[in-house]
Amino acid sequence: MVSYPKSGNTWVRIFLQYMLGIKENEEGIPILSDIPIASNRILLDQYLGVSSSDLTESEIWDLRPDVYREISKQSADMRVFKVHDAFGYDSSGNPIFPVEVTRSVVYIIRNPLDIAVSYSFHSGKSFNETIQQLNDPQFSISNNENELKHQVSQHLGSWSNHVCSWLDQEILPVTFVRFEQLLEDCRKEFKRILSTLDIPYNNETLDKAIKASDFAHLQELENAYGFREKPIQSTSFFREGKKDVYRDHLNVKQTNSIDEHHHAIMKRFGYQLFKR
Amino acid sequence: MKEFTYNIFGLSIRSQLEIPEFTEYPSETTQVTVRFGSVADHLDTVISTGVLFESGKEEFLLKLPNIGKYLIRNGTQIIIEPKPGATPEEIRLFLLGSVLGTILHQRGFLPLHGSTVDVKGKALVIIGNSAAGKSTLAASLNLAGYPLISDDLSAISLNDSGACVAHRGIPFIKLWKDTSGLLYPGGKYNRVRPQINKYKIPVNKDKQMNEVWRIETIVRLTSRNNHEFQVHTISGANKLAMLREHVYRDQLIKGMGIMESHFHMLSLLAGQIRLFHVERPSLPLNVYGLRDLIITQVLEH
Structure with a gap:
């Protein structure tokens, strides 16, 4: 499950986890540990056998394909991982997600104008800072240079770099799912994801999973009990779940900056800047 | 070759590798030896594996791409084959982590x-x-x-x-x-x-x-x-x-x-x-x- 941050990955992950046999805690909050992020340090340490905090960034990067091979070797069933990395290759030129153990890639894409708003609320950064990140070809998250983070470093590049890295590679099969389509008809999109992943289902479980991963329902749960993956600096993880939210938040200079940097890819995916 | 003796976690260790992180501690007996030697790429009998290790009944092998190989036997022996270019600090870093941890496991700690x-x-x-x-x-x-x-x-x-x-x-x-x-x-x-x-x-x-x-x-x-x-x-x-x-x-x-x-x-x-x-x-x-x-x-x- 690949996406640039704040593009709907966790929403889809919650749905999928229900389809794969969800675990909930006493309060009915989905436990997402069965679909971890592929850059999770504890996960890597578990399969490596040493502490990744003693390895250099380039060593970790080169070992990641072997970690995914090892996970596959030790797993009886398909495993689902969340990924924020741009697609890339290790120092020997092999893809970081090895083709022989990757069944399918679902890429969730969202209008970068809305990502700017959502990611700003998520990270507690200003709109300008977030836009700068969206436009930055060197952008990475979980930088571990001077402190230890729960995830290893992930290179994202600019939003367009990120989309293109997955779009233009021909090694792994990728299905693109638009966040806006999910909002419009999640049943249709969820079914498409299930068929891409070869996950069998019946309508009863599908109905239940759709209901359980309903955005308003997730918001209610978060309001009542909190959500573990919410960063401390943001007020809520499931904040709005709407499209075109940028119109209420970004000024013309800000929207133009995103449009200038990402016009070609935005156009390709049908994202058009609403001119005021 | 000069040897060093240490005591760590109550274990007397005799080592060809100098380990300045440990306190020198002269001892008549030795419970764990650390020496340099050649280490095979695989164990003869493997029970479980990870990306960088193989473990057998009484043997454990750790292989680090830029550092070297460590073979741990019976909770008593550590054999290290360093890679050219690995610094002593780097060799010790993993020795004092997963390798020492395995020794403790094998010795019933x-x-x-x-x-x-x-x-x-x-x-x-x-x-x-x-x-x-x-x-x-x-x-x-x-x-x-x-x-x-x-x-x-x-x-x-x-x-x-x-x-x-x-x-x-x-x-x-x-x-x-x-x-x-x-x-x-x-x-x-x-x-x-x-x-x-x-x-x-x-x-x-x-x-x-x-x-x-x-x-x-x-x-x-x-x-x-x-x-x-x-x-x-x-x-x-x-x-x-x-x-x-x-x-x-x-x-x-x-x-x-x-x-x-x-x-x-x-x-x-x-x-x-x-x-x-x-x-x-x-x-x-x-x-x-x-x-x-x-x-x-x-x-x-």
């Missing part, structure tokens, strides 16, 4: 992923996952007069009267740049590896200390997205389950029958200690707030 400090002659063990803040908390307690017993890897065994005791470990603490700068401002320390901004800080190296401490309290440290600290007292069957999660790299010993014997010690430990789960805000890093909370709500509780 219960190694926990955690740091231990001395609280008025008893041990407080701080367990938790990577990046939970164990070493930072242990370092801040050490500075507040609770001497460090061991960092990151704690070795537990039973004494003659059946009490769980922690052994004196390596007198060094490893801190990342952010917390080492905060706790030891202006200090000049060596990096664990040239490319990693994590520093080795000597702690109580030449201090006269006990060799074993009875374990009285264990704190499991986690972080969460809430602005308040929270302290939970863990009781009943939850204690065993929580302790079990923090056995040091138990993936290395899968299939070797060791975990089964650890289980006995884990149950005894659960019965002998007070266990607290302390949740800290993920940000900002409030080192002194956490330290004072542990002192007032756990140690003086």
Whole structure:
């Protein structure tokens, strides 16, 4: 499950986890540990056998394909991982997600104008800072240079770099799912994801999973009990779940900056800047 | 070849590799030898594997791409074949981590992923996952007069009267740049590896200390997205389950029958200690707030 941050990955992950046999805690909050992020340090340490905090960034990067091979070797069933990395290759030129153990890639894409708003609320950064990140070809998250983070470093590049890295590679099969389509008809999109992943289902479980991963329902749960993956600096993880939210938040200079940097890819995916 | 003798976790070690992190300790007997030699790429009989290791019934092989190979046999022998270009610091870094952890497992210790400090002659063990803040908390307690017993890897065994005791470990603490700068401002320390901004800080190296401490309290440290600290007292069957999660790299010993014997010690430990789960805000890093909370709500509780 690949996406640039704040593009709907966790929403889809919650749905999928229900389809794969969800675990909930006493309060009915989905436990997402069965679909971890592929850059999770504890996960890597578990399969490596040493502490990744003693390895250099380039060593970790080169070992990641072997970690995914090892996970596959030790797993009886398909495993689902969340990924924020741009697609890339290790120092020997092999893809970081090895083709022989990757069944399918679902890429969730969202209008970068809305990502700017959502990611700003998520990270507690200003709109300008977030836009700068969206436009930055060197952008990475979980930088571990001077402190230890729960995830290893992930290179994202600019939003367009990120989309293109997955779009233009021909090694792994990728299905693109638009966040806006999910909002419009999640049943249709969820079914498409299930068929891409070869996950069998019946309508009863599908109905239940759709209901359980309903955005308003997730918001209610978060309001009542909190959500573990919410960063401390943001007020809520499931904040709005709407499209075109940028119109209420970004000024013309800000929207133009995103449009200038990402016009070609935005156009390709049908994202058009609403001119005021 | 010159040999060095050390005592760590109560084990007398004879080593061809100089290990300045250890305290030299002359001894007539040797329980573990460390030597250089050639190491095969694979074990003859493999029970379980990971990306960088193979484990068999009594043998364990660790293979690090830029550092070298380590073969560990019967809890008594460590053979190292370094890669050209690997520095002595790098060779020692992994020797003092997964390799020493495996030796402890093989010798029947219960190694926990955690740091231990001395609280008025008893041990407080701080367990938790990577990046939970164990070493930072242990370092801040050490500075507040609770001497460090061991960092990151704690070795537990039973004494003659059946009490769980922690052994004196390596007198060094490893801190990342952010917390080492905060706790030891202006200090000049060596990096664990040239490319990693994590520093080795000597702690109580030449201090006269006990060799074993009875374990009285264990704190499991986690972080969460809430602005308040929270302290939970863990009781009943939850204690065993929580302790079990923090056995040091138990993936290395899968299939070797060791975990089964650890289980006995884990149950005894659960019965002998007070266990607290302390949740800290993920940000900002409030080192002194956490330290004072542990002192007032756990140690003086």
